[in-house]
Amino acid sequence: MRRPSRPLLLAAVVLLALVASGIWYSQRQQAPAARTQTAIPVRVVSVAQQDVPRYASAIGSVLSLHSVEIRPQVEGVLTQVLVKEGQWVKEGDLLATLDDRAIRATLDQARAQLGQSQAQIQVAGVDLKRYRLLATDDGVSKQTLDQQQALVNQLQATVKGNQAAIANAEVQLSYTQIRSPVTGRVGIRNVDPGNLVRTSDTQSLFSVTQIDPIAVEFSLPQQMLPTLQSLLKAPTPAQVEAFMDADGERNPLGTGHLALIDNQISANTGTVRVKAEFDNKDGRLWPGQLVTIRLRTAMDENALVVPPPVVQRGVDGHFVYRLDGDKVTSVPVKVLYQDSGLNIIAGVKPGEKLVLDGQSRLKPGAKVEVATDAPPPAEMADRRSQP
Structure with a gap:
């Protein structure tokens, strides 16, 4: 067998080197393109600053202030x-x-007895005066005078009894008209x-049953007792709202004020009973009705508010993604208050744009693209500005 010549081997080696160089060069050209980041679509919202009322919610029962059987x-x-x-x-x-006929007859009988007693006492009084004149000349005995005085006293008591009987009959007669x-x-x-x-x-x-005004009774945790006491001492009564729905946002039934706190806490439930009063001219609140109650406990002035989806929870606490140019930065925040409609946070500035949707694909420094259907910042503020 003939062995390959030396020039042929050199040509093969050169060819392999050229192929390897071409592959390396092509991968080097593709590497920057592979490292180019793809923008992640997100929706953002601006940090709003507004006055935010705080509420305590409970289920209450409507009660009449005065119901009579x-x-x-x-x-x-x-x-x-x-x-x-x-x-x-x-x-x-x-x-x-x-039917008042029997009571009217009793009243007439009592009046007749009074007239008879008044006539008797008139005669007895005249005799008493005569006996007193005769007694000065020993015309009658002292015993006769004393007996006549006792008769007058007896008839006076009888007259008072007759008058009481008339008053009682008149009261009984009034009961026939309810x-x-x-x-x-x-x-x-x-x-x-x-x-x-x-x-x-x-x-x-x-x-x-009295309908207007009307009351709503509900229970709150005993931890809220100091807050309730301060609300009662405030110069302006604390506002209480009643709603038909459990979410406390739709079908408002009325707005009232905090009226009183019960004088003891339930040892079984650890709650205190609270009562609020409502003007109910339109009759939307009805005795026995179950309603959702929102008690305004405080007002945060110039608070920084964002929708709840903006705030994320991490290992070290809460944070938000802030938009810096076309990238995002993770900013730690502190949640001061939250409910179903908004969160009050600290750690950001008014007007800063925060990521509202799409956080699951983000990390600090990620490039983002803001979606055009982002909600205007005033939408949330206008919706929540209603107390």
Whole structure:
């Protein structure tokens, strides 16, 4: 077998060297392109500065400030019901009447007895004067004079008893006209006219419930007791809002004020009962209704606020991604207050642009591209500026 010639071997070596050089050169040209960063699309929002109210939320029960079960105070036949179910009545309005004939007869009898006693005492008084004149000349004995004085005293007591009987009959007669003790709304009627009603009946005729103003009772943790006490001492009553929905944002039912704190804390639940009062002219709050309550506990003035998605949690605490040119920087922040709509933070400046969406792909120094559908900074501020 013939061995390859030396020139052929040299040519092969040179060819391999040229191929290797070409490959190395091409990889060197592609390396900068591979290292070029791709911009990550993000949405940003500006740090807003505004006054932010702080709230404490709870589930409350609507209570009437004054609800009365209308019951008879004397026995008798229910002759008339002068109001309809659901009717609004004022304090003092006539609601129903009872048969009063027997009580009127008793009143007339008491008045007649009073007249009889007054006539008797008139005669006894005249006799007493006569006996006193005769007693000066020993015309009658002292025993007769004393007996006549005792008779006059007895008749005077009888007159007072007759007057008391008349007053009692008049009170009983007034009970036959049932008047509303409060201003409110009439409930469902339980007894129809024509029925005999007694004071011992377990069922009332109907109820009258005050609707305006109205109260809401709710419970808060005992840790809030110092805050509640300071709110009660404040010159301006603390604002309380009632909502139909559990999220406390939609369907507002009314705005009231903190009225009182219960005089003890529940040992079983560690909560304190609180009551708020509401003007309820439109009747949107109804006794027995369950509502969501928001109690304003404080007001942070000129607070730096951002939407909750802006704030991220890391190993060392909370941080945000701040937009610096076309790159982002990780900035540690402190969360001072948070709720479902915003976070109050410290560590940034008003107007700085922070990343709102897309943080999962970011790291400090990453190049970003701001999406054009980013929300305007005033949108959040306008939405949350409503207390």
